[in-house]
Amino acid sequence: MATKLDVVSKKTRPGEAGKKAGRRAERKAGGNAAPALAEGETAERHKVRMERIAAANKITVMLQTSVRKALAAQAKAEGMDMGHFMQKLAENHILETAPAGDPLAAQIGARRGVVDYVIALARTMEAEGAFDENFILNVMKRAHADADFAKMYAAAVTEPGKTKSSGRAGVALNQQIGRLIKRAVGARSKRDGAGKILRGQVKDEVITSYTLLEKAAA
Numbered sequence: 001m002a003t004k005l006d007v008v009s010k011k012t013r014p015g016e017a018g019k020k021a022g023r024r025a026e027r028k029a030g031g032n033a034a035p036a037l038a039e040g041e042t043a044e045r046h047k048v049r050m051e052r053i054a055a056a057n058k059i060t061v062m063l064q065t066s067v068r069k070a071l072a073a074q075a076k077a078e079g080m081d082m083g084h085f086m087q088k089l090a091e092n093h094i095l096e097t098a099p100a101g102d103p104l105a106a107q108i109g110a111r112r113g114v115v116d117y118v119i120a121l122a123r124t125m126e127a128e129g130a131f132d133e134n135f136i137l138n139v140m141k142r143a144h145a146d147a148d149f150a151k152m153y154a155a156a157v158t159e160p161g162k163t164k165s166s167g168r169a170g171v172a173l174n175q176q177i178g179r180l181i182k183r184a185v186g187a188r189s190k191r192d193g194a195g196k197i198l199r200g201q202v203k204d205e206v207i208t209s210y211t212l213l214e215k216a217a218a
Helices: 015-029 043-057 065-077 082-097 103-127 135-144 147-156 167-184
Strands: 002-008 058-064 199-201 209-211
Touching: 043 058, 058 065, 065 082, 082 103, 103 135, 103 147, 103 167, 135 147, 135 167, 135 209, 147 167, 167 209
Parallel strands: none
Antiparallel strands: 002 058, 199 209
């Protein structure tokens, strides 16, 4: 029996539901940046363009059940969901086959470098006793204080062939980083009495919105 697996890129999602989901993701990620309109582009034409990009970025893959189960087990072992794991496999192929100096491979490499740095830093800061509810913000602030990290982060959120960073790429990366910081230190999202996840809001920082964290009671 084959298993149908839909893999959708993080660029955008089609339709109104996709727009709402995109806005929620942007708020969760650490910023309220919206994808920029091209020069002379109306909001309606921009919407159509984003939907076309989303359609082009969606890939449907049919997997043998045993293959899907094996991949799911590997994804779980690496602390990743299936979509992220499949994306990693595709990126690995690009890194392995790209010619020297390929800009896309360079961006992928920079993004992975950012992720590895942040995870290691989060664990170091936790060992130092620096964990508190604002841990995600504090890790990001400390990371960006390192000039080498700031340069690597800029490369990670700059689309291949472009000179300026992409707000959308930054939002997606920040969202991923927040989840990984939480997982790296075994924390969970802090919630109010009604079960709603609590978020921090700040100005003039490397991120402007982030999930408050807590540790489970021993």
